Amino acid sequence: MSLIDVQDVWYSYGNEVMALNGVSLQIEPRETIALIGQNGGGKTTLAKQFNGLLKPTKGQVLVKGVATSKVPANKLALTVGYVFQNPSHQIFSSKVWDEVAFGPKNAGLAPQEIEARTEWAIDAVGLSGLEQTHPYDLDYGKMKLLTIASIMSIKPEVYCLDEPTTGQDHQGRKRVAELIRSLNDAGSTVVVITHDMKFVAEVVKRIVLVAEGKIVADGRTREIFEETDTLAGAQIRPPQITQLAHALAGLGVRQDLMTVREAADSILGMVHAGKGHSLGHA
C-alpha cells in the first residue's frame, strides 16, 4: 500500500476548466519528490489533493489506504502537512512560539509534549532566540522557515512544501535544503513544489512534471533532466551544469551531470586520462 495513492483524479475549481485531467501517482514512504512545471499547470492543485485541502471532482486519493473524501482535512493534516507558498496565508499568531505550538496544541497533545516539539521545531529551522518575536517582524526567508516549523511540530509523515526557496537567498536556500535532508533521513516523505532546478538537483531524488493538469514525466531526477525535449516543451531548463554537459555531448562528457562537484570530478577524470590538456600550456 502506497503512502499516498492518487487514482485517476480530475479536479475543477467550479468552472468548466479542469485543473487536473486524470492524474495518477503513487508516493511511497521516505521519498523526496519535486513537482515541477509552469504556474497554472496544476502543481499546487495536485499537492492540495494529498492532504484533502482539495478533494477530487472525480477519482480518488488514498492516504494510507483511506480515501481523503472520508476524512476531515484537519485529521489528514496530522499525516500530511502542507506549507503554503505565501507565509501570510498561514501565519496567524502574534508570536513565533505560539505559531509553532498551535499544531500540537490543536492535536490535543500533553503540555510537555507540545513544549518539547515546539522547541525542537524552532531550533531545527534556526529560529531559536526569536520565540517571542512577532512573525511579521521576521524577514521573508525566516517567515518561510517559521511556516515549515509550524508544520514540523505536528510531525506529519509527509511534508508538502510549496515553493520553499522562492524569495530565499543562498543562506535560506541552504537551510531549507538541509532541513529537507534531515527530515527525510528521519523517515519523512517530502514533496516540494519548485521552479529551482539547481535546488532539485541537489536535494530531490524524483521529479514529477505537471503541465495542463496532467503528469507529463515522472522519474528519477537525473533521468528527467536528460529528457531535454520534454523539459523544453514545459519551458523548463535543467541546471546550468546539466546544460553544459549536454552542450559537450560530442566530447564524451557524462550526460547525467547535475552538480558542480560531479562536473568537476568528471572533467578532471577526462583531463587526467589524457583527454584534454592544460590551458596554461596553450
Add this chain to the structure above:
Amino acid sequence: MPADETTVQVDGLIYGYPGHAPVLQEISLKVTKGEMFGIVGPNGAGKSTLCKALNGLVPHFYGGTYGGSVIVSGMNTMKHTVAELSLKVGLVFQEPSNQFSGVSTRVDEEVAFGMSMMGFDRQEMSGRMTNALKQVGLEGLEDRSPYELSGGQQQRLAIATVLAVRPEVIVMDEPTAQLDPVGKTEVLETMHALNKEGYTIIVAEHEIEELATFADRIIALNEGKIILEGPTHGVLTQIERLRGIGVDPPSVTELSHLLANEIALKPEKYPITLDEAIALYRTTLEGNPS
C-alpha cells in the same frame, strides 16, 4: 549624448529607518547613462533600501536618519519630492501587485493611472500608454483586468506603468523573485530590450546566472556596505568573497574555480555564462590549444 555621462551618483550614503541602526553605510557608486547595473547580496543586505533611496522614497516616505547624497539625472533626491523624482527615475517593486493602483479594472487604465496622477493631458497619455504597452509586449491585452494576467505579464505591466512616464532611469527591486521560469524570462528579456533602447537600468536580482549574461557592472552588498564592485566578470569571478556573503556565483564559474589548478586557469579567464563555459571546455577537452 556624451559618452560616460553619469546618470546616478551616490556619495557616502548613510541611512537608517526610524529608530533603527543604519542599513546603508557609506555607499558610494556611479552609474553611467545606458548602463545595466546589477545589485547582488543576501536578504537584509540593503538592496531594497538602496533602490528606494534612488527614487527618493528613502528618506521622503520613510523618514529616518540620512547622510550623504544621491543625485539622479542631475536632481539631488533630498531637494526634490518623490513626485518630481518619479519623472526621472521609475521604481519597479518585487511584487507587481504592490505597484498596482488597485482602482483600475483594465490594463490600459492601470498604465494611465500613474500618468493622470502626474497631470498629463489625455492625448499625451493615450500615446504614451500605447507605446509603453508595446515596449513590454502587452499590446492587445488593454481591456484585460490586471489581476487576470500571469505573473510575468503583471510584472511587465508594472514596468509599463513606470515606462509611460518616460523616466531616464529604471530601478527594479528583484523584479523576477516571485515569478515562474516563463515569467522570469519575459521580464528579463523586457529588461534587456529596454536597456538596448538606451534606458539606464539598475536591478537588484538573485538570478545571478541571468545577470551574468547582460549586466555591465555589478555591486555586491552585505550588511549595508559595498563589498565588491566593478565590471560583471570581475565581480562574479570572486568566488570566495561572494560565497563569504552568501551569494552563489554562476555554476559554471564555480566549476572553473574547482578546476582552476588542474587546468591552469586564472580567474580572469573563468567563464561566467553558459556560452563562455561551453567554449572553454570544448577547447580544454578537444585538446586543441586556442
